[in-house]
Amino acid sequence: MTILYYNPKGYSMIWSDIIDISWSDRKLQKSCSNDKNGKRTFGADQWKVLKRRIVSLEVAPTLADMQGVPGRFHELSADRAEQFSLDLRGSYRLIFKPDHEPVPLLDDGGVARTLVTKIVITEVVDYHGR
Secondary structure, three states, X not given: OEEXXXXXXXXXXXXXXXXXXXXXXXHHHHHOOOHHHHHHHHOHHHHHHHHHHHHHHHXXXXXXXXXXXXXXXXXXXXXXXXXXXXXOOOXXXXXXXXXXXXXXXXXXXXXXXXXXXXXXXXXXXXXXXX
């Protein structure tokens, strides 16, 4: 279902069947809440890419719909099992995980992306350490 609402800049649409996004901590949420905070925290170039990745997540009905979206969406492994990543600039990544208890899994142990409708954004990080 799509809802049309009016804001001062014109009409906007809200989809009721989109991923529900929450944040691991208030500081990260505030850093990503507007352009001023985003540019201050991440730098103008990184913020521009990060904002596009967040918008991609905001309009996807499930994690399966992220396949093929710019940013090389991929599932992580080892100590980051059940977490996902989207590439930002350089070696920085937007990290998030399903917010389901229990996490929906496939028979092979991977996450059932078509069933993930809630996520928690956990960090923006260079976990490669370059």
